[in-house]
Amino acid sequence: MSLFVCLLILFCCDLNLGQSWNETEGELTCPDSCTSALLAMEQKIEDMEIKLAQFETKFINSESQIEELKNQASKKVIFSAAAGGSGSIGPFNTDTTLVYTRVITNIGRAYGQFTGVFTAPVAGVYYFSIFYHSGGEYGGKLLLYKNDQLMIMTHDHESQSDTADNGGNAVFLQLQPGDQVYVRLPANSHVWGHGLHTTFNGFLVNEM
Template sequence: MRCTILLFVSLFCGLILAQDGGNPPETEITSETQSCFPHKCDLLKEFGALREKLGVMETRLKDSENQILELKKKERTKVIFSTAVAQGEKHVGPFNTDITLSYKRVITNIGDAYNPSTGIFNAPVAGVYYFTIFYTAGGNREGKLFLYKNNDLVVMTSDHITQYDGADNGGNAVFLQLQQRDQVYVRMAANSHVWGNDYYTTFSGFLVTQM
């Protein structure tokens, strides 16, 4: 469509040049429109309308290109991580105070948003994320984990002490709407514990949709 318009404009300009010997400025075209032969006035009006339509089409094309670039940018943003507590021994804890669990064994970390040194996930983009926490612990002590967004407690999982139960398991999951640079991490309650050894206690998440 755009090529057709440009071809017509070229032919029209050639016609004007052949008749007038040049291409008058826009002010002269406007003046000439008011006092010209009927057929030439019609051509000038059509040229003006075509030029306006071409401008609208160029604007729409630019908007479409920007939207495509934005969609491609969103498609390129992939955030997926899965980790496990790795302490080299069976028990992690208990401690006298709440601590942030550092999941050292990184199974997957697409996007590098999870930091194994701190145990903190930093949201690289605004969007909706999905997180899961699971743990296994001995039944002779309480197991209790908290999932935090920045400084706010979001969900938790726990089990009480039992003398007859050899092991306890717990878990939870949540969708969170995060802004860029929001932090998500897991804290273990004071006087509680979990099992480590690379496999039992995990923290995972992924970007569901960018916003």
């Protein structure tokens, strides 16, 4: 800033605004009117620099707010999917992960349509629910797992007199990023895949 002011002084004096040479001091001087004008110009430049700094701060804050909104949007996790097929799913000889191929909602894309596995994107408390419909000729049963640990189940025994069964259950789970939640159909059990009766649902309740 001082170099700029000095250049202005030289420019001012070079325009014959009353400049004089002080032979005793050996320096170039300008009259009061010239000095006042330069000081006023210097003050305006300083004011502009302050306003520019304030604008930069507001711009940085705006960028941070936009980024925060993007992060909040990316943390919305909601899914709902139904088992597909034209009839009964199972019974199988071994426990089988049930793949809910009819995706109804998948905000956050945490549910895998082709694997049947939900993978937690962020740490938090999640809510999950499972429902099924089945016939009575075989047992109807579903198991909900967190990683390799059984969390909840719902089932009904086979019955010759009961031609239709329905069941459901729900749970809150605290998950870490990468934790997986899925539903297994136990061996010798079955559920109905037609008509959107059998569903797997979940959403992020609170991030932690």
